[in-house]
Amino acid sequence: MLGLSEDLDPADDSLTVWIERYLDLAVRGVRSAEVAAKIARHLQRFATWIAGGLGHDRLSAVTVREVTAWREHLAAAGNLGRDGTAAPMAAATVNNHLAHLSALFSWICAHATAELLRHGDPTKKVPPLPLPAPQPRALAAAQVRTVKNVVDRIETFHELKGRRRRGAAARLHAHARPARGRAIVYLFGTGLRRAEVVGLDLDQLEVAEVAVLRRAKTVRLRDVRGKGRTSRTVFLGRDARQALADYLEHERPGDATASTTPTALFLSAASIAARRPDGRLSPRSINTIVGEIGRLHDAQTSDPGRKLGVLRPHDARHTFAFELSQRSGHNRAELERRLGHANDRYLRLYINPPDDIAASYIEDL
Template sequence: MVGLPEHLDPADDSLPVWTERYLELAVRGVRSAEVTAKISRHLQRFAAWITDGLGHDRLSAVTPREVSAWRDHLAAAGNIGRDGTPAPMAPTTVNNHLAHVSALFTWITAHAPAGLLRHGDPTKKVAPLPLPAPQPRALAAAQIRTVKNIVDRIETFHELKGRRHRGAVARAHVHARPLRDRAIIYLLFGTGLRRAELVGLDLDQLEPAEVDRLRQAKKARLTGVRGKGRTSRTIFVGRDARHTFAFQLSQASGHDRAELERRLGHANDRYLRLYTNPPDDIAAGYIEDL
């Protein structure tokens, strides 16, 4: 039991005591002051829940059922509303609480006397709350610029580093494919292709395909791109990513449905709305204009 008293009493069965030991030995001075305060706050909430529910704070009495009940309590009434009444807590915040309690019991399991947690870690069988799928949105101009800046420097991320390679000619890892990775990113940015469509491409579909002609050409295109429902279409290389490409195409075409169907490979209203969802800053601007 590294860092703990040598003659620890096996009967020491207090959740607050073990919580304080964990904070002192594994959190304070290791995590930032802000994160430390948050972890401490979450663990105190858990200890208060156990004490209020069981009438005592014995560590050995904490079971998966108690942890699950605490999770559900947070989801239903973990916050205090503006009117002072209990309010639901966001799933991400609930899962953050669970993660901190799980880290606590992982540490206790490693350092506590044998037999204190007779049934093992009570957090292991408690699943986090499911999170809603993120809503796809077009990339904002600043996000596009950031990604392109990273992609333009991608070779350096694949270079061998360390003392042995200092001063030597830069050499990439044996399995690195920085030029391929850059081409994939720029192709996604410039065409609006879906992932499955991109991986099914062949160089024969590129016009022009010769390196010299491609460098001099003002326009390039991909022919015979296979999409959903066995559709086939021609894709012109543009400058934006898929969702951003769709949004800009919608704006430029005056929301022409036929053009959107032809370029995006979708005839379904749901998908057309999804792929033309504007960036957050533009959507916020629409609200401000009302």
């Protein structure tokens, strides 16, 4: 290997080898399985990029120029659709890739010989992409009303229909879990993030008995694990309590099969052969559930001002944050406590009103 000491194993100049060492010694078993998988995926993308562009994966050949070129590639064509079409990657996602690559090279610099990286860490001089100004995504009051209306009638959208079903008792599609979908939407309305909903366990619910849950006025989710290893208590409103009680009574028992260890609050349908061994929902499943409710909503309304386009889990969090900000008099401490966020950039975003409210402020000025 050109430029390396004769006593070095040639494998020591392999980017792929160093990535595996890093993952085994510093990531797997240290970070959650989901985060470790994401880091591995991002680093493998870089290794593939280097091997494809240079014809080899030598660690000593990674320069600032190569890292910069990879950043620009991700920004221009980092996403591949199901049809193989390349599309730009969001700036925040590109920066997440760069952060994982930077952590890798910081670790390599601390453990490898100086001859492998003679010019130092190649990621240090590659700045992240500037992020666009965050946009408020809170739903307008009219949209909130119609979303709740659709969610309250969600069973009717999952019923089997057709000539054979006329006059028969209503039956749902095999994988349909409307009560679960309703409960998830109302939980997002308490300020939870998608990852927090996925990670919820049944024992975090202060009151798990259905009868007590229906009549209780104060119910909490304890130790909700958020970003940065934070945890907080989340209070459940009336809609969330009733929706959770319906799910726990009518749907969850049938999905908590003997073949699983059903500690998760929300479970995949037992009829799905490919579900996880523990039955826990995946983040992608959450996106699908919420997105489908958004599509049903838009199909039910002809008012352009009420249409959502795409409903995302975070939209409900923004709506909750705006309402909390209004009712608490923009109390920063309360926003931090209930949202699990201390970043000024995002706290300011959460207090921004939806467009219809912002427009009404200046209508008569």
